[in-house]
Amino acid sequence: MDAILTQEIRGETAVNISGRMHRVGLPKSALDDLRNRVPLRRAGTPEEAAGSVLLLCLPGSDYISGQIVDVDGAVSI
Numbered sequence: 355m356d357a358i359l360t361q362e363i364r365g366e367t368a369v370n371i372s373g374r375m376h377r378v379g380l381p382k383s384a385l386d387d388l389r390n391r392v393p394l395r396r397a398g399t400p401e402e403a404a405g406s407v408l409l410l411c412l413p414g415s416d417y418i419s420g421q422i423v424d425v426d427g428a429v430s431i
Contacts, residue, residue, distance in 0.1 A: 360379075360380060360385070360388075360397045361378075361379050361380070362379060362380065362381075362382050362385055363377075363379035363380060363381055363382075364379070367379045385397075391429050392426075392427040392428070392429055393427060393428045393429075394427050394428075396427075397427075398425065398426075398427055402425070403425055406423055406425040409423075410423070
């Protein structure tokens with residue numbers, strides 16, 4: 355699955371939301387900056403972000419409270 359919101363802008367990439375077209379994507383310079391800041395050299399996928407939500411839904415996370423979980427590929431370290 356392509357992460358449309360974080361793909362490079364190419365032409366007029368747009369998505370239809372409630373009957374209105376919205377342009378999506380990031381300039382190449384912004385993507386290059388992101389790749390340089392993230393140790394994995396890529397943006398996370400929607401599935402990777404969902405994994406953090408799943409973690410907090412599992413019984414093993416019952417004792418986790420009052421925490422901020424950064425799902426950013428180690429950018430904040």
